Amino acid sequence: MEPGDLIFVVRTQPHKVFQRKGNNLIMKKTILLSEALLGCMFVFEHLDKRQIVVRSAPEQVIKPGDILALPEMGMPIPNKPFQFGQMLIQFDVQYPLYSQIKDTEALRKILPAPIPQSVPKPKKAEKKNKKNKKASVDDVDDMNDGDHSVEGEVVEVVLQEYVEERDNGYSGNAYDTDGSDEEDRPQGVQCASQ
Numbered sequence: 001m002e003p004g005d006l007i008f009v010v011r012t013q014p015h016k017v018f019q020r021k022g023n024n025l026i027m028k029k030t031i032l033l034s035e036a037l038l039g040c041m042f043v044f045e046h047l048d049k050r051q052i053v054v055r056s057a058p059e060q061v062i063k064p065g066d067i068l069a070l071p072e073m074g075m076p077i078p079n080k081p082f083q084f085g086q087m088l089i090q091f092d093v094q095y096p097l098y099s100q101i102k103d104t105e106a107l108r109k110i111l112p113a114p115i116p117q118s119v120p121k122p123k124k125a126e127k128k129n130k131k132n133k134k135a136s137v138d139d140v141d142d143m144n145d146g147d148h149s150v151e152g153e154v155v156e157v158v159l160q161e162y163v164e165e166r167d168n169g170y171s172g173n174a175y176d177t178d179g180s181d182e183e184d185r186p187q188g189v190q191c192a193s194q
Contacts, residue, residue, distance in 0.1 A: 017044065023085025024074045028092065036062040036093045046073070054089070064093040123152025
């Protein structure tokens with residue numbers, strides 16, 4: 001038997017809290033809006049079983065998606081036995097439901113006022129004389145059935161929660177399909193040539 005190299009194959013398993021990126025560890029943390037504005041404190045268990053107490057800096061506001069670092073709390077750096085990467089914490093901020101807000105008037109007094117927006121005034125649509133005018137490509141807006149849209153019209157809408165089930169209608173064009181689902185669609189009346 002000849003001596004040879006000993007080869008180890010190491011497979012890392014995903015951790016339920018941490019992800020590794022080089023020498024850094026990444027952790028996701030959800031905090032309440034009140035914690036994001038007024039300061040937060042939480043505890044987590046590190047890989048070596050230490051209990052780590054994390055506090056936000058005084059007067060620090062944490063925004064959704066912020067990534068903050070804990071230096072020297074990541075993975076050991078190879079060939080540098082006393083140096084470690086960073087622990088990166090990616091924050092998500094949980095906003096309260098409107099029904100959970102007890103005093104909306106007090107909030108309006110405390111929080112900065114919304115940026116004023118001016119609502120545009122509708123422009124008066126001009127009636128066009130369509131009898132003596134030839135249709136052109138530029139006049140596509142004039143070809144609506146019964147003048148239902150008004151040029152310069154101002155439309156005010158209210159945001160609603162996105163519901164995926166409402167998204168099942170076909171909203172593409174004829175060139176978006178590969179033809180594989182044609183048998184599922186109802187067939188229209190076909191013209192017969194004589």
